[in-house]
Structures are given as structure tokens and as C-alpha cells.
Amino acid sequence: MTTALATSDLGKRYRKTWALQDCSLAIPAGRIVALIGPNGAGKTTLLNLAVGLSRPTAGEVSVFGAAPGDDPATLSRIGFVAQDRPLYRGFTVADLLRFGAKLNPRWDDGLARTRLGRLNIPLEQKVGKLSGGQQAQVALVLVLAKRPELILLDEPVAALDPLARREFLQVLMDATVEAGMTVLLSSHLVGELERVCDYVVMLNAARVQFAGDLDAFAQGHRLLVGPRAEIEEIARVHHVVHATHTDRQTSLLVRLNGHAYDPRWDVRDPGFEEIVLAYMGRREHATETPQ
Amino acid sequence: MIEFHLDGGSGVAAYMQVVHQVKQALRLGMLRPGDRLPTVREVVAALAINPNTVLKAYRELEMEGLVAGRQGQGTFVLKSLAGPALAGHGELRAELVEWLQRAWTAGMDDESIAALMVTTLREQAIARTKQEEGAA
Numbered sequence: 001m002t003t004a005l006a007t008s009d010l011g012k013r014y015r016k017t018w019a020l021q022d023c024s025l026a027i028p029a030g031r032i033v034a035l036i037g038p039n040g041a042g043k044t045t046l047l048n049l050a051v052g053l054s055r056p057t058a059g060e061v062s063v064f065g066a067a068p069g070d071d072p073a074t075l076s077r078i079g080f081v082a083q084d085r086p087l088y089r090g091f092t093v094a095d096l097l098r099f100g101a102k103l104n105p106r107w108d109d110g111l112a113r114t115r116l117g118r119l120n121i122p123l124e125q126k127v128g129k130l131s132g133g134q135q136a137q138v139a140l141v142l143v144l145a146k147r148p149e150l151i152l153l154d155e156p157v158a159a160l161d162p163l164a165r166r167e168f169l170q171v172l173m174d175a176t177v178e179a180g181m182t183v184l185l186s187s188h189l190v191g192e193l194e195r196v197c198d199y200v201v202m203l204n205a206a207r208v209q210f211a212g213d214l215d216a217f218a219q220g221h222r223l224l225v226g227p228r229a230e231i232e233e234i235a236r237v238h239h240v241v242h243a244t245h246t247d248r249q250t251s252l253l254v255r256l257n258g259h260a261y262d263p264r265w266d267v268r269d270p271g272f273e274e275i276v277l278a279y280m281g282r283r284e285h286a287t288e289t290p291q
Numbered sequence: 292m293i294e295f296h297l298d299g300g301s302g303v304a305a306y307m308q309v310v311h312q313v314k315q316a317l318r319l320g321m322l323r324p325g326d327r328l329p330t331v332r333e334v335v336a337a338l339a340i341n342p343n344t345v346l347k348a349y350r351e352l353e354m355e356g357l358v359a360g361r362q363g364q365g366t367f368v369l370k371s372l373a374g375p376a377l378a379g380h381g382e383l384r385a386e387l388v389e390w391l392q393r394a395w396t397a398g399m400d401d402e403s404i405a406a407l408m409v410t411t412l413r414e415q416a417i418a419r420t421k422q423e424e425g426a427a
Contacts, residue, residue: 032341169339177332177342191299195340218304271302 002029004064004150004182005050011058012045019045021206023059027184027199029149032176034193034214035186037203038280043186044083046203047152050184051080063150076105079148083155085139089128093121093138097145104146112145115171133164140168144175150182157189165189169196194218194272202279209241209279210255221275224252224265233262242278253278292329293321297338305340309348317357317372328358328366 003026010023020042027033035043048054049061052069061067066074087096093116101107116123119137127135136156143151153172157165173196176183184201187193200217202210210217221241224234228250231243238254245251253270270278293316295309303311316322329337331345349366352358360366394404 032343166339170336173335173339173342174332177335192339194299195297195305195338195344198341198343215304269302 002064003027004029004031005061005184006065007046007049007059007061009059010046010049010056010061012042012049012054013057018057018206020049020203021058023208025201025208025211027182027201029064029182030180031199032173032183032197033185033199033201034197035184035201035203036188036190036193036276036279037209041203042206043203044154047080047154047184047186050150051075051078051152053080076146077149079143079146079151081139081143081151081153081156083158085136085156087127087135087139090126092124092126093130094123096127096138096142097123100142100145106147108145108147111147112141115141115144119167119171131164133160133167136160136164136168137171140171144171144179147179148181150184153183153185155186155188157187157192165192172196190273190276202276204279217275218272219269220256221270221278222254222256223268223270223274224254225268226250226262226265229264234265241275242281292327295329295334295338297340305344306348306351309334309345310351313348313352313357314372317368317370320371320373322368322371324368324370326368327364328368330365 005025005027007023007025010020010025011018012020023042023046035046037043045054049056050063050068052067052075055069063074063078068074068078088099091099097109097112100112101109113123116138119134119141121130121134121138127138130138136159140153140156156172157168160168169192172183175181185193185197194214198214200210200212200214201208202217222238226249228245228248231240231250231252234240234252234254238257240252240254242253243250252265253275293312295312297305297308301308313322313328322328328349331342331349334340334345335342349358349360353360353366357369357372358366359369391404394407399407
């Protein structure tokens with residue numbers, strides 16, 4: 001299987017602070033990847049490194065086997081929509097299409113016009129006059145017309161209302177069926193991520209906490225609730241993601257490793273969002289993760 | 292043609308929800324042998340879900356022998372789940388209504404009735420598996 005995005009011990013430091021550290025990933029081609037983590041976890045840093053907008057302080061990153069910053073041929077295979085969705089507001093949609101056609105060797109003008117037509121976005125309209133949802137759609141269509149094999153989206157739906165969000169993701173999912181691209185999508189909207197993604201990369205405190213199939217993520221964790229106890233025994237077998245204690249009770253969210261439980265624990269299946277929150281909540285001891 | 296609906300908060304994996312909805316449609320006769328299931332692209336575009344979710348659901352249904360994919364044409368229903376069950380439906384239903392009346396008269400509420408149904412079903416399923424294992 002082809003690897004779309006590979007990183008090995010990748011790190012980025014800004015002055016004295018590491019924004020990303022010891023990041024090793026191998027994302028198979030054709031997957032739709034959820035990049036999840038609290039603000040400042042390193043999501044945007046990882047995306048910027050993957051598209052070659054910034055250079056690693058440590059380690060390596062490659063897209064389809066080549067370093068993204070050096071080679072125009074590799075860059076033409078990557079599509080990127082930055083967080084603030086930067087579009088020239090004074091340009092008309094048609095201007096942007098002409099611009100895109102000039103700059104991108106693999107530009108598919110037919111695809112762009114068909115998709116914009118289907119979305120009822122008028123080509124002669126100035127970008128600044130479009131709604132937020134339409135602007136997001138225009139940014140997505142521009143990136144799709146580039147015919148990328150890897151598409152990176154940084155918080156693409158954050159500012160949109162639920163309907164515009166759904167429409168955006170419909171277009172994105174439809175395009176992946178058509179083109180079979182690899183998608184890396186950062187977002188806080190866990191409900192939507194669970195629908196669209198089949199691979200999860202969980203970041204917290206500049207480190208990768210989990211990377212793997214959605215099924216392994218959604219089904220590989222359990223919530224254990226029992227009388228207040230020391231967690232060392234459990235931690236020897238399973239990986240404790242998050243622990244909370246009251247004076248009488250202990251609740252643990254664990255990543256499973258086999259089936260051994262102490263019968264004193266009440267075992268529940270946590271939902272996707274509960275697992276995500278558990279990973280986000282463990283900022284304080286994030287660096288002692290046994291990988 | 293049927294439409295799928297996903298419940299995000301249900302905790303049931305999205306592909307299983309699709310499998311359940313196809314089976315339910317087969318039981319109720321909304322899908323019959325020869326019918327085409329929506330294409331992966333149609334489902335993906337309607338629900339904004341991952342294409343692999345739909346593929347996985349359709350593969351599961353194929354493994355159970357309920358549907359079959361035809362190259363370039365789509366996925367088609369092979370067999371119905373409505374058939375024999377539906378014939379005895381009316382009579383069984385009448386008996387169930389009678390039994391329900393007795394349960395209500397005995398002072399059971401709807402939730403206890405449902406719980407009794409589920410636990411008895413489970414017990415009987417286990418007993419039946421044991422019997423089949425003994426016979427084999």
C-alpha cells in the first residue's frame with residue numbers, strides 16, 4: 001500500500017517551545033484522516049510542515065516519498081486550504097478560476113465550473129460578497145480543480161452554520177469517491193469527524209497520542225468505573241488515557257490491551273466524543289505516554 | 292430505492308446502522324429481490340459520510356448473501372427477509388395482542404413487558420444454540 005504522508009521523529013520548535021515533537025506517522029493513501037486535538041496541540045504546525053510552508057526543526061516529512069518543500073512536482077500533488085480560508089475578496093469567482101488555471105499545471109477547469117454550477121455559485125460575483133458557506137465551497141472547489149492526490153484542510157468548517165457544514169462535507173466526500181484522494185482534515189467538530197473519517201490522528205501537547213484506524217479508536221477503548229483504587233495494576237496491562245477520582249470512586253478511560261479486567265470494575269463502551277475528550281483532558285501528564 | 296439515515300449519538304458504528312436499515316427494509320418489503328441499493332456515491336453525497344463506511348456495509352450484506360455487486364451496475368438485492376415470516380404475521384400478531392392484554396391485566400407496564408421480551412428472546416437463543424450444538 002502507498003503511503004501518502006510519512007513523518008519520522010518530526011519536530012518543530014518556535015524559539016524555546018516545541019509546537020510538535022517526536023511525530024512519526026505513516027498515513028496510507030486513500031484514507032480520510034481526522035486530525036484532532038485542543039488548540040495549540042500542533043495540528044496547524046503539522047499541516048504547515050506537510051505542505052512545505054515551514055521547515056522541520058527535527059526529523060523528516062515526506063509526501064508520496066518526496067520532501068514537500070523542495071519539489072514543484074510534489075507540490076502540484078498537494079492541495080491545501082489554510083485555516084482563515086484566504087481568498088482574494090475583490091476578485092470575482094471567475095477571476096479566481098483564471099488565476100488557478102495559470103498557476104496549476106494539472107488544473108481541471110471543467111471540474112471547477114461543473115461543481116460551482118451545481119452549488120449555484122455565480123461566477124461573476126465578487127468573492128467578498130459571497131456568504132461564508134459559499135466562500136468555503138469556492139476554496140474547496142479551487143483546491144479540487146488542482147486535482148491533488150493529498151488534500152489538507154485546516155479547520156475548514158469551523159465558521160460555518162450546520163447546513164453549510166453538511167454541504168461542504170458532502171462535496172468533499174463526493175470528490176473523494178470520484179478521485180480517490182487522501183484527505184487530512186483538522187477540526188473540533190467531533191460529530192462530523194466521526195462520520196467522514198476512517199483514520200484518526202490524535203494530538204495533544206505537541207505529541208501524537210493515537211494514530212490508527214477509526215475502528216481501532218472507536219472500539220479499542222473502555223470506560224472502567226469502580227471503587228476508588230490505585231491505578232497501577234490496570235496501567236500495567238492497559239494504557240490509561242484519563243483518570244478521575246472522587247473520594248469513593250475511580251473512573252478510567254483506557255486503551256485496551258487484551259481482555260483482562262478486575263471484576264470490581266464496571267466496564268462501559270465510551271462514545272467517540274468521550275474518547276476524544278479523554279485524550280484532550282490529559283494535557284498535564286501528556287509527556288509520559290508509553291507509545 | 293431506499294434512503295439511509297444516520298444517528299450520530301447512538302454509539303452504533305455507522306456501517307452497522309446502514310446494514311440494519313437495509314435488513315429492516317428487506318423485512319418490511321420496502322426492498323425486494325432485484326432492487327438496486329443506492330450507489331456508494333449517492334449515499335456519500337446524501338449523508339456526507341466516509342465512502343469506506345458504505346463499502347463496508349455493502350460487503351457485510353454481501354457476505355450474508357443478501358445482496359450482490361454487479362460490475363459497473365451497482366449492488367442488487369438477492370433475497371428478501373419478509374417471505375415466510377410475513378405469511379404467519381397476522382395470526383402471530385393476533386396472539387401477541389391477546390398475550391399483551393393478559394400481561395397488562397396482570398399489572399405489567401410497557402417497560403417490564405419489553406424487558407421480559409428481550410431477556411426471554413436471549414435465553415431461548417442460547418438454549419437453541421446449545422440444542423443445535425448437541426445435535427451436531
